Amino acid sequence: MNNDNKTIALPSLSMALLPIALAIGLLAIQLFYYGDFTPHIPLALGAAIAAIFGWARGYRWADMEAGGFKLLHVAMPAVATLIVVGMLIGVLIASGTVPTLIYYGLEIISPQWFLAASMLMCAVVSLVVGSSWTTIGTVGLALMGIGTALGVPVYWTAGAVVSGAFFGDKMSPLSDTTNLSPAVTETNIFDHIKNMLPTTVPAMLIALVIYAWVGGVDQEAAASLSRISSMREGLDDSFSLGFWQLIPLMIILGLAFMKVAPIPALFTATFVGGIIAILTQGDSFHDVLTYAHSGYTIDTGLGMLDTLLNRGGVTSMTWVVTLIIFALIFGGILEKTRCLEKIVLTITDKARSFRALQTSAVLTPMFVNAVAGDVYLSIALPGRMYVAAYERMGYSRLNLTRAIEEGGTLISPLIPWNVGGAFVITTLGLDISNGDMSALMYIPLAFACWLSPVLSIMYAQFGLFSHRRDEEKRPNSDFPANIDALEDGDKGPDGREELMHDTP
Numbered sequence: 090m091n092n093d094n095k096t097i098a099l100p101s102l103s104m105a106l107l108p109i110a111l112a113i114g115l116l117a118i119q120l121f122y123y124g125d126f127t128p129h130i131p132l133a134l135g136a137a138i139a140a141i142f143g144w145a146r147g148y149r150w151a152d153m154e155a156g157g158f159k160l161l162h163v164a165m166p167a168v169a170t171l172i173v174v175g176m177l178i179g180v181l182i183a184s185g186t187v188p189t190l191i192y193y194g195l196e197i198i199s200p201q202w203f204l205a206a207s208m209l210m211c212a213v214v215s216l217v218v219g220s221s222w223t224t225i226g227t228v229g230l231a232l233m234g235i236g237t238a239l240g241v242p243v244y245w246t247a248g249a250v251v252s253g254a255f256f257g258d259k260m261s262p263l264s265d266t267t268n269l270s271p272a273v274t275e276t277n278i279f280d281h282i283k284n285m286l287p288t289t290v291p292a293m294l295i296a297l298v299i300y301a302w303v304g305g306v307d308q309e310a311a312a313s314l315s316r317i318s319s320m321r322e323g324l325d326d327s328f329s330l331g332f333w334q335l336i337p338l339m340i341i342l343g344l345a346f347m348k349v350a351p352i353p354a355l356f357t358a359t360f361v362g363g364i365i366a367i368l369t370q371g372d373s374f375h376d377v378l379t380y381a382h383s384g385y386t387i388d389t390g391l392g393m394l395d396t397l398l399n400r401g402g403v404t405s406m407t408w409v410v411t412l413i414i415f416a417l418i419f420g421g422i423l424e425k426t427r428c429l430e431k432i433v434l435t436i437t438d439k440a441r442s443f444r445a446l447q448t449s450a451v452l453t454p455m456f457v458n459a460v461a462g463d464v465y466l467s468i469a470l471p472g473r474m475y476v477a478a479y480e481r482m483g484y485s486r487l488n489l490t491r492a493i494e495e496g497g498t499l500i501s502p503l504i505p506w507n508v509g510g511a512f513v514i515t516t517l518g519l520d521i522s523n524g525d526m527s528a529l530m531y532i533p534l535a536f537a538c539w540l541s542p543v544l545s546i547m548y549a550q551f552g553l554f555s556h557r558r559d560e561e562k563r564p565n566s567d568f569p570a571n572i573d574a575l576e577d578g579d580k581g582p583d584g585r586e587e588l589m590h591d592t593p
Contacts, residue, residue, distance in 0.1 A: 097147050097427075102435050104146070105428035108139040109460050112419065116506070126526065128506040129415050132462070136419040143426035156425020157418035160463060164417050166352070167508060171406045171413075173355045174226045177362070178516070179380040179401030181227065183372055184362040185334035188398070190231035191238075192324045195317050200239050204300035207232045207246060208253040208537070212293070215257020218345040219264040221502070221509070223355070224254040225516050227338055233517050234397045238320040244527065245303065247517050248534025251502050252296050255509075255538055259498050260289060263345065266468060270494040273472030274486040281494075284487045287554040288495065288544040289537075296536035316393070323389040329369045337362040400518060409511040413462065416506055420461025424470070429457065433474045443482055447549035450475050450489055451542050454496030462507045467497040485556035488549075495542040503532045503539065 099105075112135025119131045140153050181187050198206050210232070215224040229250040236246035258264045260282060271281040324330065337358040344354035363377040372380075384402030389395055423429050433453055440446040450471060457467035472493050479489050501509030513519070519528035533539075548554050 099427050099431045099434070100142075100146060102431060104142065105431040108135065108142045108428065109423070111135065111138050112460075124526075126505070129412055132412070132415040132419050132506065136415065136422055139419060139422040139426065139428070142428075143422060146426065148426055153422045153425055157421035160417045160421030160424065160461075160466065161414060164413060164463065164465075164508070168410055168413060170222065170352055170355070171409055171512065172403050173352055173359065174222060174516070175384075175401060175403045175406040176381040177355050177359045177401075178226055178230065178405070179382075179384045180359050180362040180366065180377060181337055182385040182398050182401055183370060183377065183380045184337060184366040185328040185330055185370055186337050186362060186365075187227070187231050187234070188324045188328045189330045189334040190228065190338075191234040191397075192321055192330050194231060194235045195238055195321055198235060201304045202301065203236065203239055203241060204245060204249045204303055205297055207236070207249040208293075208297060208300055211250050211253030212256040213253075214342070215254045216261045217257070217342060219257055219261035219267075220345070220351065221251075221254040221258045222512060222516075223341060223345070223351070224257065225250060225513060227341065229254060229517060234320070234394075237393050237397060238316045240316060242530075243517070243519060244530035244534055247513065247519060247528070247531035248536070249300050250517065251513055251531060251535040252293075252300075252537035255499055255502055255535075256289070256293060259285060259494055259541075263348065266464065266494065266498045269465065269468050270472065270490045270497075273469050273493075274476055274490050276486045276490050280487055281490045284554070284556070285491050285494065287548065288491065288541045291544055292537045292540035295540055299536055319391055320394055323391045323394045327387060327389050333365055333369055336365065397518070405515065409508075409515045412506060412511050413508050416462025416508070420457075420463050420466055423461065424466065429461070429466075429470055430474065432456075433471055437475060437478045440478060443484055443552070443555060444549050446475070446478055446482065446484075447488055447492055447555070448546050450492035451496045451545050451549075454493050455500045455542070458497060458500050458507050459504050462504075464497055464501040464507065464509055467501070468493050471496075480558065483558050485558050487556055492542075492545060495545050499538040499541055503535060505529065505532075 112131065115131035115134055116128055119125055119128060136157065140150070143153050144150065178187075211224050211228055214228050215221055218224060232250055233243065233246055236243065258266055261267060262278060262282065267282065268278060271278045328334075340358045340361055341354060344357065345351075359381065363374075363381070366372045366377055366380070367374060380402065382403050384400050384405050386399050387395060389398075420429075436449045436453060437446070440449050453471040453475075454467040457470055458464060461467065472489065475489050475493075476486060479486055501507050502513045504510045505514060513531070514528070517531075519531065
């Protein structure tokens with residue numbers, strides 16, 4: 090068989106959709122019939138089904154293997170960052186950084202405004218750092234502890250944290266996804282950020298009003314006051330708390346502001362956190378190595394506090410990393426065999442009006458996010474394939490960059506088997522392994538993430554904020570414009586190899 094995929098015709102729409110439908114069916118059986126939230130094997134079977142369909146159409150196994158591993162290679166920086174984040178969480182708990190944030194947060198944050206304050210705090214940090222992952226792994230984790238003490242359901246706290254944290258990934262010029270979206274469409278990054286304000290600002294304001302209305306808990310509730318007092322006492326008895334413990338977090342913020350690459354910045358904070366753990370908490374060097382690998386462990390006598398603090402380490406990311414591997418191989422085979430391309434081309438051919446085109450451009454990244462499990466493919470694939478349709482209709486590509494960012498970046502954390510969703514579930518301790526899916530309520534409660542694409546679709550129906558082609562400026566971004574370029578390790582504006590995923 091010919092291994093040049095360019096000589097193999099596009100599949101029919103039914104042939105392109107069938108392996109995806111079968112994989113989704115297997116996922117549904119695992120999740121809803123058996124009540125078992127371990128999507129790894131259904132995704133692996135989905136990859137096998139896609140490979141069988143590709144083989145039947147003339148692709149060799151070597152071709153499809155290359156497609157799967159190409160996307161996996163693109164994701165390796167994200168995998169490496171996940172591992173470093175796991176190390177960082179374990180060490181930051183041991184050093185007292187996270188306990189200090191929780192301890193003083195319980196004193197400063199008013200219970201009535203807890204959810205609104207959580208969203209705003211995560212939004213500011215993520216905007217400065219340009220990463221949802223760093224924000225969730227540090228400030229977000231501390232807020233989960235504060236919410237637990239206040240008696241706030243974990244899914245409400247997680248929803249507020251995710252809403253704020255992914256705000257930065259969408260709006261910060263330091264974010265990789267914010268750079269990738271205008272790069273694949275050859276538009277100006279700052280025009281792109283400005284063009285996202287009409288959907289992002291109202292979505293954030295609506296979310297803020299909802300969180301403020303819901304609040305947190307009754308400040309006078311005796312049970313909450315008792316939990317707060319017990320947790321503060323437990324933290325004070327178990328850790329040395331103070332200014333020195335905040336140095337690792339300041340290092341992360343400072344290095345991010347200086348545009349230092351994420352992995353070195355996080356590793357530096359991990360190293361400094363280890364030193365602080367040795368000097369201020371009385372841990373040994375071997376203890377720090379253990380925390381970095383296996384996670385932090387402590388027995389304070391308070392179950393809720395132990396549940397919060399006993400986490401982190403490289404091993405804590407194993408579930409996420411293996412899920413990423415299965416999801417990306419599945420998505421890579423679908424892309425290699427041109428199934429995703431056929432689906433996107435069919436959509437663009439059917440879109441005869443700007444309303445239909447803009448709606449499709451928002452929904453397509455959501456579909457790719459759900460099928461391929463990769464936020465970068467969800468941005469790059471539609472971004473490449475929708476450009477001609479916007480040019481043909483005379484509309485600015487800025488409409489497209491906003492659409493793919495909202496359907497890609499913001500929806501990624503809301504899909505549990507996506508890279509973003511798996512990271513949120515693991516890092517924030519949203520335990521669903523016992524079949525209790527209530528923690529997944531964070532998905533509809535992350536209001537800012539799904540309100541923004543909804544507003545984008547609504548605007549398109551009425552022609553609001555829908556710029557014509559002569560209003561755009563391009564190009565301006567040095568970010569690689571396609572997945573092949575990403576794989577080749579293109580350099581960013583400062584000469585560094587760019588990080589390929591939603592990383593801290």
